[in-house]
Amino acid sequence: MAKIQRLVIHCTATKEGREVSSDEIRHWHTDPVSKGGRGWSQVGYTDMIHLDGRVERLVKNNEDANVDPWEVTNGVKGYNCSSRHIVYVGGVSQDGKSPKDTRTQAQLSAMRTYVLDFHRRFPDVQIVGHNQLAAKACPSFDVPKWLNEIGIN
Numbered sequence: 001m002a003k004i005q006r007l008v009i010h011c012t013a014t015k016e017g018r019e020v021s022s023d024e025i026r027h028w029h030t031d032p033v034s035k036g037g038r039g040w041s042q043v044g045y046t047d048m049i050h051l052d053g054r055v056e057r058l059v060k061n062n063e064d065a066n067v068d069p070w071e072v073t074n075g076v077k078g079y080n081c082s083s084r085h086i087v088y089v090g091g092v093s094q095d096g097k098s099p100k101d102t103r104t105q106a107q108l109s110a111m112r113t114y115v116l117d118f119h120r121r122f123p124d125v126q127i128v129g130h131n132q133l134a135a136k137a138c139p140s141f142d143v144p145k146w147l148n149e150i151g152i153n
Contacts, residue, residue, distance in 0.1 A: 001066050005082040006126040007118055008075050009111075010045060011091025011139040016102040019051050020089045022058055029074065044074045045087040047114070053106030055114060065122060076133045086114065091140040099137035112150050119152050127152065 012020045029044050031037025048056045061071050067082055075085030088111060090102035103111065115127060129143035130136050147153070 001068050002082040004065055004067055004084055004122060004125050006079065006084075006128055007115070007122075008079065008083050008085045008128055008130055008133065009115075009139045009143055010075060010085060010087040010130045011102075012048075012087055012089050013091050013138060013140075014089060015092050015096050016090055016094050016100060017051070018090075020048075022048065022056055025058060025087075038074075040074045042073055045085045046071070046073055047086045049086065049088040049107050049110050049114070051089050051104050051107065053104070053110035055110055063121075076130060079133055084118075086111075088139065091138060099140040101141035103141070115147070115152070116150065 012025070014020055025043050025045070025048065027037055029038050029040045030042070033039045043058050046057070046059045046061050048058055050056060059071060059073055062068065067084065072080050073085045074080055075083060088103055088107050091099060092102070093100040118125070119127065127143065127147055129141070130138040132143065
C-alpha cells in the first residue's frame with residue numbers, strides 16, 4: 001500500500017468517434033500475448049470516460065488516499081503503485097495515425113468534474129498526462145495547460 005502521489009490521464013489511442021468497451025480494454029491489457037493482449041495481471045486504468053461522458057469503473061477502488069494492492073493498475077511502468085490512472089476514449093485522428101485531442105463535449109465535462117472532484121479530495125496529488133512520465137503522445141492534449149484552464153495550478 002502506498003499513498004497516492006499522482007493521477008495520470010490517458011487516452012485509449014483509438015480513432016476519433018470510435019467507442020471502446022471495458023471488455024476491449026480488458027482484452028488489450030490482460031489477455032495473453034499469444035491471444036493479442038499484453039499479458040498484464042490488471043488493466044491499465046481505474047476509470048474510463050466514454051464518448052457520451054459516462055464514467056465507468058474498471059477496477060474497484062475504496063476512494064481513500066492510498067493505492068492498495070488490489071487497486072494497482074498498469075498505466076505507466078514504474079509509477080503504478082503510487083498512481084491512479086484514468087482514460088478517455090479516443091486520442092487519435094480519423095486517419096488512425098496522428099495524436100489528436102478528440103474529447104467530446106460530454107467527455108470534457110465529465111473529465112472536468114472527475115478531476116476537480118479528485119483534486120478537491122486529494123489536493124496534494126499531482127495530476128499529469130501519461131506523456132509527462134513516458135515518451136508517449138498520450139493523452140494527446142496538454143494536461144498542465146488544461147488544468148490551468150479549469151482552475152487547477
